[in-house]
Amino acid sequence: xxxxxxxxxxxxxxxxxxxxxxxxxxxxxxxxxxxxxxxxxxxxxxxxxxxxxxxxxxxxxxxxxxxxxxxxxxxxxxxxxxxxxxxxxxxxxxxxxxxxxxxxxxxxxxxxxxxxxxxxxxxxxxxxxxxxxxxxxxxxxxxxxxxxxxxxxxxxxxxxxxxxx
Numbered sequence: 060x061x062x063x064x065x066x067x068x069x070x071x072x073x074x075x076x077x078x079x080x081x082x083x084x085x086x087x088x089x090x091x092x093x094x095x096x097x098x099x100x101x102x103x104x105x106x107x108x109x110x111x112x113x114x115x116x117x118x119x120x121x122x123x124x125x126x127x128x129x130x131x132x133x134x135x136x137x138x139x140x141x142x143x144x145x146x147x148x149x150x151x152x153x154x155x156x157x158x159x160x161x162x163x164x165x166x167x168x169x170x171x172x173x174x175x176x177x178x179x180x181x182x183x184x185x186x187x188x189x190x191x192x193x194x195x196x197x198x199x200x201x202x203x204x205x206x207x208x209x210x211x212x213x214x215x216x217x218x219x220x221x222x223x224x
Contacts, residue, residue: 063167065205068160068224069093072118073207075159076220079152084133086216091208102219103127104145106153107177110160113168116204116224118157120149126216150176156220 073090080086102121110116122130124145131140131148140148154176165171204223210216 063164065224068164069205069207069222071160071163072156072220072222075156076120076207076209078159079155080216083155084130086133086211088209088211088216091210094206094208096204096206103180104149105179106149107179108153108157109174110157110171110224111174112165112171114164114171114224116222118153118160119221119223120153120156120218121221122149122216122218126218129216146178150178153178 073093077088077090080088103124104127105119105121107120108118110118127145127149128140130152131137131144134148134151135144137144154173157173161171161173204221207220207222209218209220
């Protein structure tokens with residue numbers, strides 16, 4: 060069994076995110092600099108898919124509501140995106156990105172399984188950061204992992220994909 064580098068995994072995740080946007084929504088995404096940490100992320104909608112098997116972790120897609128609405132309209136081909144459409148679209152987006160990892164690496168890591176997408180709202184924080192009672196609900200995540208920012212050339216869609224593996 061060949062050892063697959065973390066850099067190769069990151070390239071797969073980047074490509075999967077860009078390919079999903081291009082093939083399903085005809086949207087070109089530009090990837091930003093990969094950061095080997097996860098800082099608190101301002102997000103209105105977050106999709107999480109667990110990865111299990113020979114390689115264990117999470118694929119997390121976090122975005123603002125405006126971007127999530129545009130993604131939902133394009134992905135689901137609807138004129139207006141209500142909260143249910145947004146949840147479905149962000150969950151499907153996270154599932155597609157995780158599915159690309161599973162498809163590419165299932166032979167290397169054995170039986171790779173994906174969890175059902177979990178879609179939540181609220182600001183992501185590191186565990187060590189205390190919640191601000193004035194901000195309402197928050198989501199705590201581990202501090203280890205990477206963050207890959209994406210945007211369109213005109214800024215109409217911005218999102219971050221975080222990977223823990």
